Amino acid sequence: MGGAQETGAQVEPVVRDSAGIARYRHEAICAVLRVTDGRLAVLLSTRVSPPFAGLHTLPSGAVEPEETLDQAVLRHLAAKVDVAGLAHLEQLGTQSDPHRDPAQRTIGTGYLGLMQASNEPHLPDGAGWFDVDELPAMGFDHAAVVARAIERLRAKLSYTNLGFALAPDEFTIGELREVYVAALGHDVSATNLQRILTRRGQLEATGAKHPVGSKGGRPAQVFRFVDRTLVVTDPFAVLRPD
Template structure:
């Protein structure tokens, strides 16, 4: 089994971008994963491999993605992979970067083992689609945030710029975000402190069956 875990992280040269967690095995980068133990469920196996291979123990959202069963996906060995999508909020510290694991910008992936690049692409499409009709961004956002910060998170995951004012209108109408009554710090350019918001729920729910955001990647 394999898990594609995403987090929006800050890059020195590109602002905030979507990153995926990779593990190095046999001199090759791959998604964290491995065999399922005799007493494992699929989700517990996924979480165990994330902890063992990348020291990641806190995942805000984990869901089954798909089953990859091409007979030739792993040469010389018939291997079926059950895959998962995982999300980590931006304010959760992660110390995976090492010789054996790293967070990598999804737009600059190194060569990956077998069909793992295809799995990452499918996981990105699932995330982008669900951002339109669910509240799944709760698992990428910090506990409180300004709308400009949340629009950066949506834009990083969707691959295009998202207008903060329009996003607030949509999410407020759906009851996805609520005002906290507090303000954040002003930016480097000064001005009024931004109002802070929070997600109304910390678990996945469908908010609108008809997507209003642009189509997924």
């Protein structure tokens, strides 16, 4: 995952203030994940300028002096996707390898963003959704940010209600299972999923039923998440493969 650094790039010297304290560039980086076509995907763009021209990168950019990290990541995301469509955003951690940016000393703070499967945002030219299991060559250390984002998502799906940020507003248990299978990367029983999430108080029935399909059968009950903000419901739980 990720491409090799381009050769020939000159790293700018670290700037220091009058007291000799180093002043670094700081950037915000976001791995936006969603389930599309039954697979977990991440938003990437093709980089057009050096370093790493032609490789794929996550939405990212410098933090301005007058803004917070959260404000910075939302500003850079807005250039790639409708940030109003984000169902969840949280900070992942810091990337601090001195050589992570061959152009200059740069500290990077990574974020995880989640979008509902039913959301189909307009993307600019050069941007697209890529299967996390088949990532293209990536610039900088952005592949490591993607890996950390997936790890965080999968962990939190086990002990929180974070599925609300990937699933549609309303869904059948079969539809919800497809989202969880894609996000977790392993099979999950629909019966067990409903039992576990109901026991934890995450799901409630809407009273509606999904129409019977061409193959017949009973109408499927429609559910929704009780909360649409992050709630820890079972701190010691793990959703394992069946």
